[in-house]
Amino acid sequence: MSSEPVEEDSGLPGARPRRRLLREERLRQLLDEAWRLVRAEGTEALTLGRLAEAAGVTKPVVYDHFGTRQGLLAVLYREFDARQTARMDEALAASEATLSARATLIARCYVDCVLLQGREIPGVIAALAGSPELAAVKREYEAVFMEKCRRLLAPFAPQGRLGTAGLWAMLGAAESLSAAAAHGELGADAAQAELRDTIVAMVLRGGGAAS
Incomplete structure (x- = not known):
């Protein structure tokens, strides 16, 4: 699989393409957000669904990276x-x-x-x-x-x-x-x-x- 970023078209006239995060970049984003959630709301609040919501991604993206809450x-x-x-x-x-x-x-x-x-x-x-x-x-x-x-x-x-x-x-x-x-x-x-x-x-x- 290529490690090059993929450009996504936002669909808006004159708008700059939005870069899709590489897998390792997405993982870093999710981990940073997970640490932030634990710091702000406690470990009990850290679920894969809550992480997806906080990171602005779909649940399948989070499940793909961690599989389970235990994995996270x-x-x-x-x-x-x-x-x-x-x-x-x-x-x-x-x-x-x-x-x-x-x-x-x-x-x-x-x-x-x-x-x-x-x-x-x-x-x-x-x-x-x-x-x-x-x-x-x-x-x-x-x-x-x-x-x-x-x-x-x-x-x-x-x-x-x-x-x-x-x-x-x-x-x-x-x-x-x-x-x-x-x-x-x-x-x-x-x-x-x-x-x-x-x-x-x-x-x-x-x-x-x-x-």
Whole structure:
């Protein structure tokens, strides 16, 4: 299929042709509108029909991109995860190889990414837990994140190993503190500092029981 845009005639004399969006452009429009809807109306309001209405397209267009509401939520979460991963990789390239520096990096990137997305991402994360299919998507990305943190932090742990229990505790703290910051219940600096201290403590005790 050609990736070139298709020009549509508006049918009005003297009017300029209206460009039909490429598939990837349409997807970007729909995702931007989905994030806006979640921010303005909450995750519960995000249905494919409501998204079609807000984006000014027909329902089949939205169904073609996402299939189901679960599919839409999964794409939103993947986009959030990709943004978080990119921020962490960029920060890691300029980070010192010390426990304090890496714990600070993880804490800052996690909290900042949630705050950048705003209140909508805690709602999306909560919605993921309501479906076994979406919970599996979330767990898949959580496993990748924790393994990345294990590689970054294990060299500073006793015997160079981190238990899985500690990594799950770290992730739970990251989600809770970030959500509190996103809802204005906690300052960003306080959330990052607490998460950093939690990570350092977890590493120094070896991350709890081994997997």
